[in-house]
Amino acid sequence: MFKNLTKRMSKGDVIFEIVVCFFLGVIAISILYPLIYVVSASFSDAMSVTSGKMILWPVDLTLENYKEVFKNQNIILGFRNSFIILFAGTAVNMVMTVLAAYPLSRRDLWGKGVILKLITFTMFFGGGLIPTYLLISKYLGLMNNWLALILPGAISVYNMIIMRTYFMNSIPYELQEAAEIDGCTPMGTLLRVMLPLSGPVLAVIALYYGVGHWNSYFNALLYINNEKLAPLQLYLRKVLTLNNAQSLMTMGSDEMARQAMRAETIKYSVIVVSSIPMLIIYPFVQRFFVKGVMIGAVKG
Amino acid sequence: MKQTSAAQAVPEKKSEGNSRMGSVKRFIYSRKINRNWVLYLMLIPVIAYFAVFCYSPMYGIMLAFKDYKVRRGIMGSPWATPLFRYFEQFFGSPYFSRVLTNTVTLSLSSLAFGFPLPILLALAINEVRSVKYKKFVQNVTYAPHFLSVLVLVGMIKSFTNSDYGVVNLVIRHFGGQGANWLQMDSMFRPLYIGSGVWQNMGWDAIIYIAALAGIDPTLHEAAMIDGANRVQRLWHINIPGILPTMVILLILNAGNIMNVGFEKVFLMQNDLNMATSDVISTYAYRIGIESAQYSLSTAISLFNSVVNCVMLLLVNTISRKVSETSLW
Missing domain, CATH: 1.10.3720.10 (MetI-like)
Structure with a gap:
């Protein structure tokens, strides 16, 4: 019935569909073009990029830019640091988020209302920059310590609510009751019943946290001033926004203008290199990310 | 649901029978705190996290009303005179x-x-x-x-x-x-x-x-x-x-x-x-x-x-x- 009706479209409906598809095409192209441009520029010769010869696809294909990037020790170090922070940070995030979400998802937990209110309050009000800064740098003494990048954001209230909603709405409560009648402790119920049934939501939330760690720079800017400990993003800041790309160059014999051109093109390679982990996992995890938004939307 | 309410009723009866059981214990039993103590244990690190990283900076907001002296810390620093001095400074x-x-x-x-x-x-x-x-x-x-x-x-x-x-x-x-x-x-x-x-x-x-x-x-x-x-x-x-x-x-x-x-x-x-x-x-x-x-x-x-x-x-x-x- 439904299909038959849609088949018989009026002329107006056909025009409508064409207009919609055209509109979406324009949007898709304008979002895609800058991304393609960056990737193409990173593989092109500096002269062709800066003179405007390169429009869409790479011109005078070369790996010269990437060679320059990987000659730089700081970028390798930044990669290593960022990966360590990413894995350690996400592990802490996941443990803490489960520890918060599971008890608060139980109907029979006395006092969960108060705790939940106190937790959600922090979403809307906080101490602000300076009190937090003083706490971490002075009272906890975490300057130049990766814990300063891991602990302050250990639980994202938003992710905790997503997980809690999933525990409550997607896993029947009777399953937990049955497990406890069979002699499971609450801990056993969590480990043997709840977590094995929550694979998708755990993956989504781990990915949210992981992306957050990979992309964050501001805490590192505040608390890390030892270059050896700096994550990749801090290094990117130097190269991309403080116009220090020349510091990447190892050869000094070229003339100034040519150097500046090369520096511009190398920036594109740095962008690509720093986004590689995201580029690799994006096609695989894209639908999980979307699922996460849907779960969160069930009960905002 | 019936299962749980029955389980809940049993310890309560016991507590009424035993005169030495105080009201505190009855409270704990009726709210299943005894059975769910592990859940409360799980919440300890969570509460600690929110207390340290979310609520203690809120306490630090006091700074806005004090003349902060690094050596004397937040508590020891004197109150600003007038109290809203820094707000006035910002608005002005x-x-x-x-x-x-x-x-x-x-x-x-x-x-x-x-x-x-x-x-x-x-x-x-x-x-x-x-x-x-x-x-x-x-x-x-x-x-x-x-x-x-x-x-x-x-x-x-x-x-x-x-x-x-x-x-x-x-x-x-x-x-x-x-x-x-x-x-x-x-x-x-x-x-x-x-x-x-x-x-x-x-x-x-x-x-x-x-x-x-x-x-x-x-x-x-x-x-x-x-x-x-x-x-x-x-x-x-x-x-x-x-x-x-x-x-x-x-x-x-x-x-x-x-x-x-x-x-x-x-x-x-x-x-x-x-x-x-x-x-x-x-x-x-x-x-x-x-x-x-x-x-x-x-x-x-x-x-x-x-x-x-x-x-x-x-x-x-x-x-x-x-x-x-x-x-x-």
């Missing part, structure tokens, strides 16, 4: 009107573009019947969301570079004059808003796409039988269907009216575009971290968060009265 400073205007203008204009465009995108995606084309558009529009702020600002900088940026190459190709856009007052807001829309439009549309998928298909069938065309169905079924979602998101956005994306503004800012790019949070950063005037900076941040909370409550109340949709 020549920067006050500039940062306030910039903050409100930037966030309102971001909202004006960033709020309706994802809705438009979701409605359009919902109308496409080719699954492949739909998937393609969705995958492309979500992608920029995962780029870091630094990469985004780096791209803006490179694209608008006055000598080699692609934007200026195009302008010069058509005979115009190249310029470094990030160093112009007038270009800061368009660049900030435009890049924000570019990065987040697709992602923000997901929630509306989900809401549209949840609309009862029988409504569409009925409308079709009554002879409604697609534009009419879009207008009379789809838009009312996602209206509650729109209201909720609008309330949440209103609560953030004074929170412009600090990290992005901070990176895009330079001495030449200060007149439009200086916002409350970057001002608080400069005062606090760069010139170490902790009390003044705390007062500025506190002003910011209080206005945010008031806005959230206000919009939520209005929305509850008008549309019966609210956050709580």
